Amino acid sequence: MVILFVLLVLAVLVAANWYLWRRLFRDTTQAPGAVRRAGAVLIAGGWALTIAAVATERAGAPFWLQRVLAWPGFLWMALSIYLLLAVVAGEVVRPLLRRFLERRAGAETAVRQPEPVPAGTAPMPDRDPEPEPVPAGTAPTPDPDPDPESAAAAPPPLPSRRLFVSRVVGGAAAAAAVGTVGYGTYGVLKGPTVKRVTVPLAKLPRAAHGYRIAVVSDIHLSPVLGRGFAQKVVDTINGTQPDLIAVVGDLVDGSVKDLGPAAAPLAQLRARHGAYFVTGNHEYFSGAEQWVEEVRRLGMRPLENARTELAHFDLAGVNDVSGESEGQGPDFAKALGDRDTARACVLLAHQPVQIHDAVEHGVDLQLSGHTHGGQLWPGNFIASAANPTLAGLERYGDTQLYVSRGAGAWGPPTRVGAESDITVIELASKQA
Secondary structure (H helix, E strand, O other), X not given: OXXXXXHHHHHHHHHHHHHHHHHHHHOOOOOOOHHHHXXXXXXXXXXXXXXXXXXXXXXXXXXXXXXXXXXXXXXXXHHHXXXXXXXXXXXXXXXXXXXXXXXXXXXXXXXHOOOOOOOOOOOOOOOOOOOOOOOOOOOOOOOOOOOHHHHHOOOOOOOOHHHHHHHHHHHHHHHHHHHHHHHHHHHHHOOOEEEXXXXXXXXXXXXXXXXXXXXXXOOOEOOOOOHHHHHHHHHHHHHOOOOEEEEEOOOEOOOHHHHHHHHHHHHHOOOOOOEXXXXXXXXXXXXXXXXXXXXHHOOOEEOOOEEEEOOOEEEEEOOOXXXXXXXXXXXXXXXXXXXXXXXXXXXXXXXXXXXXXXXXOOOOEEEEOOOHHHOEOOHHHHHHHHOOOOOEEEEEOXXXXXXXXXXXXXXXXXXXXXXOXXXXXXXXXXXX
16 A cells, blocks of 8 residues: 555656646647756756755765755755646636637737728739749849848747747746745744734733743754854844743754754843743654753753742643654643642643644643644645644634644745744733
């Protein structure tokens, strides 16, 4: 079954890329040549770089090689998605444009028709005299002074209507895709925006009214998003002056050896009651135990299926479900058992799907990430189908779930239709 699935995926990728090549290169040229060959090399080479970027990252290849391959490889991944979407959208425009051109050509032909000559009226002679007839059997006299420059300057034949339409639609699709990916990449690199959300908790005492938790998830430090990006995230969080910082997983895509320097600015995080961390699924691809020790060294407190009692509420954290393969999965009983249920409880859990266990254990608020809000539209439809909440605040029984879209991006450093964010959750007491 796995082999059949892989073959099916490969067949879909090959068909989609052949379709791209056909619409962008074959249909926009009059004959086989350098442009078609260059198009084939561009598409095949782009996907070769994408596969190499993913493979070197997962295999732990030398970091310099990961950095060389990551930018072009992951950007091509995003660009190919929007090229395909734009070309498909062009199929709707193509017949409309062709019909418009046909009507316009028909109207121009009608305008150029000569006026009819009234009956009984002799036609006006042409201004230029007709050439004298050449006697039969006599070869025409060649032009004694031909103008080679005039012949060379003759305009090339105009493209056919079909070729013109293909070039217009293909060019517009390429421009739209490049513009979309460029703007989406700029949005990630400039750093996340700050969202502010008020969450009322029935058990929260009056003294904790207005308590602020800065929630950041999915920073995804990597060969693409490095130390400079981490510094932007830290400065943004510190600028909100939170009471507590919650880092809810997917901090990195790589080893401590490679990305330890990129994560160093996290030591500058400042909050009145400290910074806390739980693992995400990507930590288990990158050496979770090493990263737990590294974030502890940087001044954050990991909550590995653990709970701490703050002044006005309990703060708990569970490991990500991906840790189950290493015997380090979530343990809600360990994190939440034997607690005073009269106190409000805030749970840090990377994936929204963990909400059902949170409800069973009487959690008041779960803070999660993981979804990226879909990251690349229309990926939001897929992410929404796989998660109970895509982004934002929702209620499940007596438990509320807030899902952050995340600060960074996995793979392509690009977001379309899912702006990156850091959320300041302001807790509200119903007794206030």
